[in-house]
Amino acid sequence: MTESVTITDNRTGESVEIPIENGGIHSNAFAKHMPGLWFYDPGFTATASAASSITDLDGANGILRYRGYPIEQLAEQSSFLEVCYLLLFGELPNHEQMDNWVHDVTYHTFIHENMRKRFMEGFHHDAHPMGMLMSAIAALSTFYPEAKEIFDPEIRYKQINRLISKGPTLAAMAYRASIGMPFVYPDNNLNYAENFLSMMWRVAEPNYEPNPVLAKALDVLLILHADHEQNCSTTTMRVVGSSHADPFSAAASATGALYGPRHGGANEQVIHMLEDIGSYDNIEPFVESVKLGEQRLMGFGHRVYKAYDPRARIVKEQADRVFEVTGKSPLLDIALKLEEIALEDDYFKSRNLYPNVDFYTGLIYQAMEFPLDMFTVLFTIGRMPGWLAHWQEMLQQEQRISRPRQLYVGPDARDYVPMASR
Numbered sequence: 001m002t003e004s005v006t007i008t009d010n011r012t013g014e015s016v017e018i019p020i021e022n023g024g025i026h027s028n029a030f031a032k033h034m035p036g037l038w039f040y041d042p043g044f045t046a047t048a049s050a051a052s053s054i055t056d057l058d059g060a061n062g063i064l065r066y067r068g069y070p071i072e073q074l075a076e077q078s079s080f081l082e083v084c085y086l087l088l089f090g091e092l093p094n095h096e097q098m099d100n101w102v103h104d105v106t107y108h109t110f111i112h113e114n115m116r117k118r119f120m121e122g123f124h125h126d127a128h129p130m131g132m133l134m135s136a137i138a139a140l141s142t143f144y145p146e147a148k149e150i151f152d153p154e155i156r157y158k159q160i161n162r163l164i165s166k167g168p169t170l171a172a173m174a175y176r177a178s179i180g181m182p183f184v185y186p187d188n189n190l191n192y193a194e195n196f197l198s199m200m201w202r203v204a205e206p207n208y209e210p211n212p213v214l215a216k217a218l219d220v221l222l223i224l225h226a227d228h229e230q231n232c233s234t235t236t237m238r239v240v241g242s243s244h245a246d247p248f249s250a251a252a253s254a255t256g257a258l259y260g261p262r263h264g265g266a267n268e269q270v271i272h273m274l275e276d277i278g279s280y281d282n283i284e285p286f287v288e289s290v291k292l293g294e295q296r297l298m299g300f301g302h303r304v305y306k307a308y309d310p311r312a313r314i315v316k317e318q319a320d321r322v323f324e325v326t327g328k329s330p331l332l333d334i335a336l337k338l339e340e341i342a343l344e345d346d347y348f349k350s351r352n353l354y355p356n357v358d359f360y361t362g363l364i365y366q367a368m369e370f371p372l373d374m375f376t377v378l379f380t381i382g383r384m385p386g387w388l389a390h391w392q393e394m395l396q397q398e399q400r401i402s403r404p405r406q407l408y409v410g411p412d413a414r415d416y417v418p419m420a421s422r
């Protein structure tokens, strides 16, 4: 069997045979032989925009692996910072590498006082923390102008480190500012997840002691969100990065992409949906209205997964552990019933719509008392290493600037009509 595809232009009879490599065909071979003919693929449903060795996602079989390691094993045995290292540098760290990495992250969590005093205080009192975080990430580029030196590996490492270490500080700062509470400085004695919980919730305790089950659950959720190959925000990171913008500007753009309800904002929408449903009796009418196309079942469906999202399974296990500490969410029963009904319904079955990672994460965050508008912020902290790993990989691949084509469907050339004659 020949591993190739042949495309024939029936207008001219010209054919081009393109080899299949790594499951894809290179557009260069096509473009060279058939110039001016474009693939029309809005939403990139059939286009691979990158060759990547970071995350392997087999949506048909519900498989997710970071650098070859199954997500289930990483969630069970690893930690978020170790996963960051794995994604960014390709291998699991040895003792010394891990100690250095944890040290570097732990000792770069502080931010310039001007960020807190002048920048954060400038927002309106009810600003959404995601908007604040996105702006704060962008603003970091003005504090670290050397970040523009994107081809210097040492400088690049510093900015990667800064984005991972300062993300939780900025996130917690945005939250505290939004509720009028004083900022809590990072505590170097705590691990990554614990420190974030401390910056979120600490009031006047001399030593904040986070609940270990909740800190572990947060760490696992961060692992599950750490990368997901060419999703909307990661693609944004690569697209913006391809213009050689600094990583803070690119990460701020990716944060904007994540903000939307179809992407990172879905976990917040799930809670709104469950609250709107409110009781068992309303589940069936809700499902009917989804089937009529009047609304979407949030937390269901995925561009790539056509099977149960493996992350959703792990989230469900974590939810049980968290609810043992916090008490069960009243919305959990509605969510479980809704899932059961949807999984048996032909509408969802025929479209391969299964729960995605966001179906149960919101319930955990809510049980941990995170306000709804912080959910996507948590997703941002988790996805940061994935964005940065892809950004770095793209630079090392020396990718050309992202610049797709379009099919022009507007009017033909016409003469300007003066206002008086229109």
Ligand code: CMC
Pocket: 228, 231, 261, 262, 263, 264, 266, 290, 295, 296, 297, 298, 299, 300, 301, 302, 303, 304, 351, 353, 356, 357, 358
């Ligand atoms: N509820 C009801 N119908 C749906 C849903 C849903 N959640 N998702 C897809 N469909 C239907 C859709 O109406 C379409 O039906 P038809 O063929 O009759 O027109 C079919 O399934 C295919 O949908 P699509 O919109 O072409 O699928 P997509 O790949 O463009 O969209 C998605 C993927 C995630 C945006 C979509 O499934 C969705 O809006 N889900 C709800 C939002 C959500 O949970 N997002 C979180 C995604 S996971 C976290 C992340 O990675 O960001």
